Amino acid sequence: xxxxxxxxxxxxxxxxxxxxxxxxxxxxxxxxxxxxxxxxxxxxxxxxxxxxxxxxxxxxxxxxxxxxxxxxxxxxxxxxxxxxxxxxxxxxxxxxxxxxxxxxxxxxxxxxxxxxxxxxxxxxxxxxxxxxxxxxxxxxxxxxxxxxxxxxxxxxxxxxxxxxxxxxxxxxxxxxxxxxxxxxxxxxxxxxxxxxxxxxxxxxxxxxxxxxxxxxxxxxxxxxxxxxxxxxxxxxxxxxxxxxxxxxxxxxxxxxxxxxxxxxxx
Amino acid sequence: xxxxxxxxxxxxxxxxxxxxxxxxxxxxxxxxxxxxxxxxxxxxxxxxxxxxxxxxxxxxxxxxxxxxxxxxxxxxxxxxxxxxxxxxxxxxxxxxxxxxxxxxxxxxxxxxxxxxxxxxxxxxxxxxxxxxxxxxxxxxxxxxxxxxxxxxxxxxxxxxxxxxxxxxxxxxxxxxxxxxxxxxxxxxxxxxxxxxxxxxxxxxxxxxxxxxxxxxxxxxxxxxxxxxxxxxxxxxxxxxxxxxxxxxxxxxxxxxxxxxxxxxxxxxxxxxxxxxxxxxxxxxxxxxxxxxxx
Numbered sequence: 001x002x003x004x005x006x007x008x009x010x011x012x013x014x015x016x017x018x019x020x021x022x023x024x025x026x027x028x029x030x031x032x033x034x035x036x037x038x039x040x041x042x043x044x045x046x047x048x049x050x051x052x053x054x055x056x057x058x059x060x061x062x063x064x065x066x067x068x069x070x071x072x073x074x075x076x077x078x079x080x081x082x083x084x085x086x087x088x089x090x091x092x093x094x095x096x097x098x099x100x101x102x103x104x105x106x107x108x109x110x111x112x113x114x115x116x117x118x119x120x121x122x123x124x125x126x127x128x129x130x131x132x133x134x135x136x137x138x139x140x141x142x143x144x145x146x147x148x149x150x151x152x153x154x155x156x157x158x159x160x161x162x163x164x165x166x167x168x169x170x171x172x173x174x175x176x177x178x179x180x181x182x183x184x185x186x187x188x189x190x191x192x193x194x195x196x197x198x199x200x201x202x203x204x205x206x207x208x209x210x211x212x213x214x215x216x217x218x219x220x221x222x223x224x225x226x227x228x229x230x231x232x233x234x235x236x237x238x239x240x241x242x243x244x245x246x247x248x249x250x251x252x253x254x255x256x257x258x259x260x261x262x263x264x265x266x
Numbered sequence: 267x268x269x270x271x272x273x274x275x276x277x278x279x280x281x282x283x284x285x286x287x288x289x290x291x292x293x294x295x296x297x298x299x300x301x302x303x304x305x306x307x308x309x310x311x312x313x314x315x316x317x318x319x320x321x322x323x324x325x326x327x328x329x330x331x332x333x334x335x336x337x338x339x340x341x342x343x344x345x346x347x348x349x350x351x352x353x354x355x356x357x358x359x360x361x362x363x364x365x366x367x368x369x370x371x372x373x374x375x376x377x378x379x380x381x382x383x384x385x386x387x388x389x390x391x392x393x394x395x396x397x398x399x400x401x402x403x404x405x406x407x408x409x410x411x412x413x414x415x416x417x418x419x420x421x422x423x424x425x426x427x428x429x430x431x432x433x434x435x436x437x438x439x440x441x442x443x444x445x446x447x448x449x450x451x452x453x454x455x456x457x458x459x460x461x462x463x464x465x466x467x468x469x470x471x472x473x474x475x476x477x478x479x480x481x482x483x484x485x486x487x488x489x490x491x492x493x494x495x496x497x498x499x500x501x502x503x504x505x506x507x508x509x510x511x512x513x514x515x516x517x518x519x520x521x522x523x524x525x526x527x528x529x530x531x532x533x534x535x536x537x538x539x540x541x542x543x544x545x546x547x548x549x550x551x552x553x554x555x556x557x558x559x560x
Contacts, residue, residue: 125416125419
């Protein structure tokens with residue numbers, strides 16, 4: 001009986017978007033977006049600039065309040081809660097423990113003036129860890145996992161290269177072992193070889209920790225490598241959704257066909 | 267021409283009333299920064315305009331006022347503020363810590379233990395302990411409201427990572443009444459333990475920043491630290507060269523350009539009281555035994 005309840009919980013979506021809409025004045029950035037994300041699943045949101053991808057990501061991560069619709073999240077205790085009905089304190093706690101947010105620009109997600117160790121340790125200190133040695137040991141482990149050498153632990157991220165900053169940002173987010181991670185163009189502005197390394201590195205924690213992830217990207221290669229499912233957006237609407245291979249190899253909508261065919265052949 | 271006439275203690279009664287309301291609110295919520303409509307004072311910002319306004323609001327005709335600057339009664343800032351209240355309020359002034367009822371201070375808490383009949387008023391330049399970690403005031407207020415204080419430990423972590431110990435020596439962050447993290451104004455961390463469970467009322471005024479906060483009597487004030495790097499009050503490893511006190515906070519005075527220095531009490535009243543009691547330090551022998559400073 002107990003086993004049945006656990007399986008039942010795993011069948012419950014971790015995040016449910018229901019009829020999400022957001023307008024900026026007369027501009028409708030997102031309209032009527034609904035989907036379910038399951039535990040361990042990676043969803044890519046693709047589309048051109050201005051299609052509403054980033055707005056959607058902010059709605060999903062409760063950084064923006066939607067005009068219509070709601071977002072529900074399954075908490076660690078198994079109950080599914082409406083994010084808008086939560087208090088701000090609870091939402092912020094969720095944001096720095098159970099969730100991660102990887103910005104396109106690492107300077108937005110990192111504290112550039114404090115050391116890498118403190119950047120990784122900040123989330124731990126925020127939830128009450130109070131032992132310097134243990135915080136530092138955890139930070140060292142995580143830096144090694146994202147392939148940053150442990151002797152750079154006391155250097156500030158402003159001395160890091162773009163790729164290292166992005167990896168540090170990922171380590172900072174994963175240190176509290178979140179269940180859901182939001183990524184906004186995680187490989188934007190990096191050169192191709194660094195992108196490949198970053199993507200390779202992101203695949204392993206996603207597998208090991210059973211992370212769910214929502215990745216916003218305009219790079220279809222990123223979507224193909226990382227995601228299980230793809231949502232294609234145009235003009236604030238979701239125009240096509242399906243399994244990654246299916247959508248990218250056999251696009252149905254004209255816009256998606258255009259998007260797929262506009263990749264330069266290797 | 268007539269000499270200008272001031273209301274008692276310079277400020278008008280409506281202003282005092284406004285400041286007293288802020289003070290009462292600050293006492294009701296220990297460590298919380300209460301905004302108030304700070305006035306222009308006849309001195310520049312950074313010279314204690316916040317402390318002066320708090321003092322003006324609580325001063326009565328029967329009070330005896332003491333003003334110290336870095337522990338000393340005879341520096342410019344201390345003298346000018348003392349004279350200001352002598353002129354505008356006509357209150358009695360004193361340099362004796364035990365005789366004073368209101369003590370305004372800049373950057374020190376004096377050595378003598380405070381009593382229940384006393385009020386200590388601090389001059390505060392920057393009331394926000396999170397200021398240099400998070401520059402947005404909207405964000406720091408939210409962090410205080412939700413008691414999200416992970417960031418303050420990031421600062422302490424950085425200290426240990428860089429210097430091997432918590433190198434913050436002044437304005438050392440404290441947690442008041444197990445709730446609000448507070449900047450104790452730039453007092454040396456040597457003074458932090460004196461704020462804990464203190465018998466006297468402690469008021470903090472920041473004039474430029476327009477904030478008042480308070481520690482009511484008998485309130486817990488805990489200096490933040492790590493389990494494996496506990497808080498340690500720092501002082502020079504020396505005795506006062508004038509009164510031989512081993513338990514007071516010492517100023518380092520450079521005496522020549524060849525590296526000689528002497529340490530003397532920063533609290534002048536404490537030092538003079540001890541000398542009057544007959545304590546003598548290494549540079550202050552009885553006249554017949556006095557030798558040239560080497």
